[in-house]
Amino acid sequence: MSTTTLELDVTDLARHIQSTGLRNRWYGICPTELIGDGPIGVVRLGERLVVWRDRDGQYHVQEDYCPHRAAPLSIAKHLGDRLACRYHGVEVDGSGTVVSVPGMPGCALEGRQALKTYPSIVLRDALFAWFGDELHPEPAPFVPSTRLTSEEYDAFLCYVEYGTPYQFMIENNLDPMHGSYLHADSHSMSEGDRAATFSVRGTDNGFVFEKDGQRDTNFDWSEWIDTSMQYIELEIPYPATGGPGGNFGIVSHMTPIDEYTTACFFWRNRKVSGWQRDVWRFLYKNRLEARHWAVLEQDREVAEVMQPVPPGVEHFYQHDLGVTRVRKLLRKEAEQQAGELTDARSARHQARQETAKVAPGSSPAG
Ligand code: FES
Ligand SMILES: [Fe+2]
Structure with a gap:
């Protein structure tokens, strides 16, 4: 730091x-x-x-x-x-x-x-x-999504930099309901109910935020995962033109550039092997990638005009449970890290002062 x-x-x-x-x-x-x-x-x-x-x-x-x-x-x-x-x-x-x-x-x-x-x-x-901060210079083991490490998945990296705080992009990905509105005219998010209730399910490293009673129809769930890396997994069904291989997934990972700008990594992935992998790679490059970019552009248009607002301006409803939960998690850990660093820094400062006090008057033993 x-x-x-x-x-x-x-x-x-x-x-x-x-x-x-x-x-x-x-x-x-x-x-x-x-x-x-x-x-x-x-x-x-x-x-x-x-x-x-x-x-x-x-x-x-x-x-x-x-x-x-x-x-x-x-x-x-x-x-x-x-x-x-x-x-x-x-x-x-x-x-x-x-x-x-x-x-x-x-x-x-x-x-x-x-x-x-x-x-x-x-x-x-x-x-x-x-x-790592001053207290953690040694890296923790790198634990990314298995969708990026497993042979069973194929993935394309899509990288963009947006003029929006990284937390907005995390919240965007933990908000399945925006699929049915912002992306209603997209190739993959026009189906299903446009009203829903949601549940939050805790996991070892985060939580799943999912629609009640609708799965594999639209953008119906996403999962926050915080290991030694923070990322979100989600799945959206492809239409028939997406070829064989089932839903496509996104592993999204946000790196703050600074307070106001974000480097966004999206790995579009699919559990495919053999000829299905070849078909997906071909379709992705020739047809699907452009459609995915069009969806991302809709996100960018909203994300880049959103502003941080004072408490009380937003009014949450049940669809925002994922957003409020991740905000709380990030805030609590930021407070914890700041507390530990401040304690360590003041202990160091105090030790230096003690040493300075002792030094002038000290004399060799005996
Ligand atoms: S060599 Fe002098 S600033 Fe780099
Ligand atoms: Fe979106």
Whole structure:
């Protein structure tokens, strides 16, 4: 987390964490196809990052500040196994170690692990990184959806960046009822009852939010899953033109870029194998993908004009149980993370003061 958060009190820190994303999770950074030959600069969870791929094909996610005087490394020269800062040529490798200070060889900066480096991993065409806070620098095991890891599923990554807070996009995906209205004229969400009641069912890592008495007809359920990665699973039936293989699923995962912008990862997936997989891949590329994009555009049009509003402006009804539940979960954990960080920071501060008090008067034993 950025050092600027050191000055925040516990309430503001909780607000910051909630609006820029819970820490101690794996987050998608970008599709790997966006990372070309040179380093690129991105912002994720409000943190400036440089992302690059070394000559052995290994991806790196690091703070976008040169360890010398903080020029962005996203404009550095790519030297194969390291980056050379444009400003004074300091060279840093993928572990964050300064390997050369060409202007002053042998200076103390050489050999120092001076650049914050985020553990990273690639899955289903996306690069992920671990965003641990000061108390959790070591990554938890990466536990993504089995729809992204199992051989039984095939999946296409669809990536968009929207000008809306990430919580709105989470809420959009935990709101099946908008399918029957916002997407009523779409290829997959015109069927079924346009009124419903819902139930919430708790699970080990989240909850399922589902319509009572209607399944596999429209967008009828979605599931919030929070492991070491937060994501939503949902299914929607294809019309007959969708070919064999049953419902299509979406695994959606939101990475806050900052408070107001979101990197959205949608893996459209289907449980298909053999010839059915081939048919789906063909149909997806030739017909279905364009229809899916049209649906997503309807979401974008609403999401990008929604605004955070003060308490009391929204009036929830039963369809919003998924939304209110996930809001509460995110708020509670943001408060918990902020509380633990604030306690640890004040304990460190106190220890430093104790040391400073003892130091001047202390004398060697005896
Ligand atoms: S700021 Fe990068 S080498 Fe000086
Ligand atoms: Fe939608």
